[in-house]
Amino acid sequence: MTPHFEDFGSGRPFLLLHGGAGPVSVASFGAHLAERRPARVLVPTHPGFNGTPRPDDIADAQALAQLYADLLEEQDLTDVTVVGNSLGGWIAAEMALLNSPRVAGVVIMNGVGITVPGHPIADFFSLTLPEVAELSYHEPDRFRIDPSTFTDAQKAAMAANRETLAVYAGKGMEDPTLAGRLAAVTVPTLVLWGQSDRMVDPDYGRAFAEAIPTATYRPLEGTGHLPQLETPDLALDAVWEFAAQL
Secondary structure: OOOOEEEEEEEEEEEEEOOOOOOOOHHHHHHHHHHHHEEEEEOOOOOOOOHHOOOOOOHHHHHHHHHHHHHHHHHOOOOEEEEEEEEEHHHHHHHHHHOOOOOEEEEEEEEEEEOOOOOOOOOHHHHOOHHHHHHHOHHHHHHOHHHHHHHHHHHHHHHHHHHHHHHHOOOOOOOOOOOHHHHHHOOOOEEEOOOOOOOOOOOHHHHHHHOOOOOOEEEEEOOOHHHHOOOOOHHHHHHHHHHHHO
């Protein structure tokens, strides 16, 4: 299948992968990147999010990674920088393991997926939206959402997205085999981490980088789990600087 995707701009190609918050959490950053730099940015919607169909055989991060590697083939894109946030970071890591000749580099931005003793991922599925905001942002008051203002349709869509996230990531949002498998990565990788993230803490990010032989760890100050939303210019500069060196 070909996933639904938005396509912004022209120039250096990027594939931008969203997390559990859905494509809305990265689409504005994709548009921002394409506006500020000579970049073409593809922003797919993971099957099952936002009411899109999800085939039974697409049920984990590895399957999504292959789906997006196939998308790059279909679009005949080369020298692509793959950027993933949260679950998208996990998918980006799995794409790095595919050794696609179309991928020039990978950016894991506050990703999930590995197991780090002593640094558990926050239990997203047990948290309310205000609690998620509290743990996700350097300045949570700027991003709080009042669930009482949602329509029934919005509530249903959010519930469906959470169910889809649980299919892909499991309740713990980790694969115990991933860290060990990452030793095989050969593509240049940037592990970009908002230092105020309390969903997935900075030491978890450092462990992610240490698991990848080609990785560089870059801290982002004054931002949390979603740098592309909270500090888009900071995230853009870091992503572009990495991509320009590939």
